[in-house]
Amino acid sequence: MSRLMEHFNYLHTIPERGMEEFKTSEYLADCLEQAGYEVTRHVGGKTGVVGVWDSGVPGPVLGLRADMDALTHIIDGVRCARHTCGHDGHSSMVLTAAEEAKAQGLVKKGKLKILFQPAEELSTGAPSMIEGGAIDDVDILIGAHIQPAANVPTGCITPAMYHAAQYMMTAHFHGTQAHGSRPHLGVNAIEAGSLTVQAVAMVHIDPNLSFSVKPTRFVCDNGALNAIPPEAVVSWDMRCEENPAMEEMKEKTTRAIRAAADSVGASVDFSCDGAVPAAEYSEDAIRLISDAVTDVLGKDRLYHPIRLTGGEDFHYYIRHKPSLKAGYFGLGCDTYPGLHHPDMHFKTEYLEDGKNVFVDIVKKVLG
Ligand SMILES: [Zn+2]
Ligand SMILES: [Zn+2]
The missing domain is CATH 3.40.630.10 (Zn peptidases)
Incomplete structure (x- = not known):
């Protein structure tokens, strides 16, 4: 039995x-x-x-x-x-x-x-x-x-x-604090983060492969609503059916985020929150x-x-x-x-x- x-x-x-x-x-x-x-x-x-x-x-x-x-x-x-x-x-x-x-x-x-x-x-x-x-x-x-x-x-x-391969990535955006009346003196982390969401949506890999990359978290709360927020955190979940294509997607996503953040003067660093190979x-x-x-x-x-x-x-x-x-x-x-x-x-x-x-x-x- x-x-x-x-x-x-x-x-x-x-x-x-x-x-x-x-x-x-x-x-x-x-x-x-x-x-x-x-x-x-x-x-x-x-x-x-x-x-x-x-x-x-x-x-x-x-x-x-x-x-x-x-x-x-x-x-x-x-x-x-x-x-x-x-x-x-x-x-x-x-x-x-x-x-x-x-x-x-x-x-x-x-x-x-x-x-x-x-x-x-x-x-x-x-x-x-x-x-x-x-x-x-x-x-x-x-x-x-x-x-x-x-x-x-x-x-x-x-x-x-x-x-599929999965990779969860978080980008930490660093801008510059400023008074809400003087946005030209600050670097707004929300603007940096939102630009990167758009930029990552334009990442392409071979469409014959099944893949997805999408934002899963956007956090920015610096307390004051009348100030330019200097810090924001955005996370993405990426999936791809093949390991080499996942590497390509990570590289292109990272590049898109860096470039978009740079375009408004923000800096960015990355952390990995979990990954598995295909x-x-x-x-x-x-x-x-x-x-x-x-x-x-x-x-x-x-x-x-x-x-x-x-x-x-x-x-x-x-x-x-x-x-x-x-x-x-x-x-x-x-x-x-x-x-x-x-x-x-x-x-x-x-x-x-x-x-x-x-x-x-x-x-x-x-x-
Ligand atoms: Zn499970
Ligand atoms: Zn299980």
């Missing part, structure tokens, strides 16, 4: 924010230890967990990765953590797959490595695991995410979710997942690869280690009303399918 729902029902009741997954990581580490894995806690300095099952026979190192963090919501005026992106489901699938692989003695060669990473929502979890050396010896890394019916038909699995999958990994889905669920439930404008910090692993064969599948679970919605719920019965695909991948790679 699968323990998947037992794990899920417990993890669902203890949602914790990124880098604060104390109870969650402890539970996952304890269960892995009980199943016979050699467990390392606090990987990357915080809450990351790695479990290893080394067969002692030469062979590939297969990593299964799940994220653990919940999101912060304000519900009835109270700030709280809630699992609205399904990471409790991902951890339950990977943990149960690890337990079942062990119980069935599926690893006959190489090494199986289970990675529970913190803080996917903050985009800092995967980098912290990399920092902790979690993927140094990993050859193949597989992750997964539950999906709404609009992306993946319920009960089906896509073998590749091509997430997906770059290995054909071998996509084939591996497709074969597993076909064998476990039948070819009718194998959906085609999809492109998404959302980001995912899983792609830092491939960026860090280009030789890594990485794959990431999407599980059609009818997440509703939508991921990140405070009332998000989904058809949990399909988690069992995702778990079985993970188990089959272990069998195929290490059996």
Whole structure:
């Protein structure tokens, strides 16, 4: 009898924010230890967990990765953590797959490595695991995410979710304070900021690619309404389906902001508020997942690869280690009303399918 729902029902009741997954990581580490894995806690300095099952026979190192963090919501005026992106489901699938692989003695060669990473929502979890050396010896890394019916038909699995690159940038504008009656002696940070909003709207990259860049914050409040404001902050969210084009977009956006600010005499400096690279999958990994889905669920439930404008910090692993064969599948679970919605719920019965695909991948790679 699968323990998947037992794990899920417990993890669902203890949602914790990124880098604060104390109870969650402890539970996952304890269960892995009980199943016979050699467990390392606090990987990357915080809450990351790695479990290893080394067969002692030469062979590939297969990593299964799940994220653990919940999101912060304000519900009835109270700030709280809630699992609205399904990471409790991902951890339950990977943990149960690890337990079942062990119980069935599926690893006959190489090494199986289970990675529970913190803080996917903050985009800092995967980098912290990399920092902790979690993927140094990993050859193949597989992750997964539950999906709404609009992306993946319920009960089906896509073998590749091509997430977009995302970059969140903030520009800090510095002008010159002046009395409201003497605007010619000041540099108005609102004017600098608003000009740059226009300038960035004219940034172009190859229109064959899907991309967007739009302002998401404009803050300027210097107190007095009869004075020229010298400071303003504007943020942009950028998305692009390919990494090289994202670099081009960042460069052109930065140039447009500098030039527009300069045209009214303001200076500007920049900060990055989060970024993730776009997906770059290995054909071998996509084939591996497709074969597993076909064998476990039948070819009718194998959906085609999809492109998404959302980001995912899983792609830092491939960026860090280009030789890594990485794959990431999407599980059609009818997440509703939508991921990140405070009332998000989904058809949990399909988690069992995702778990079985993970188990089959272990069998195929290490059996
Ligand atoms: Zn999310
Ligand atoms: Zn997520």
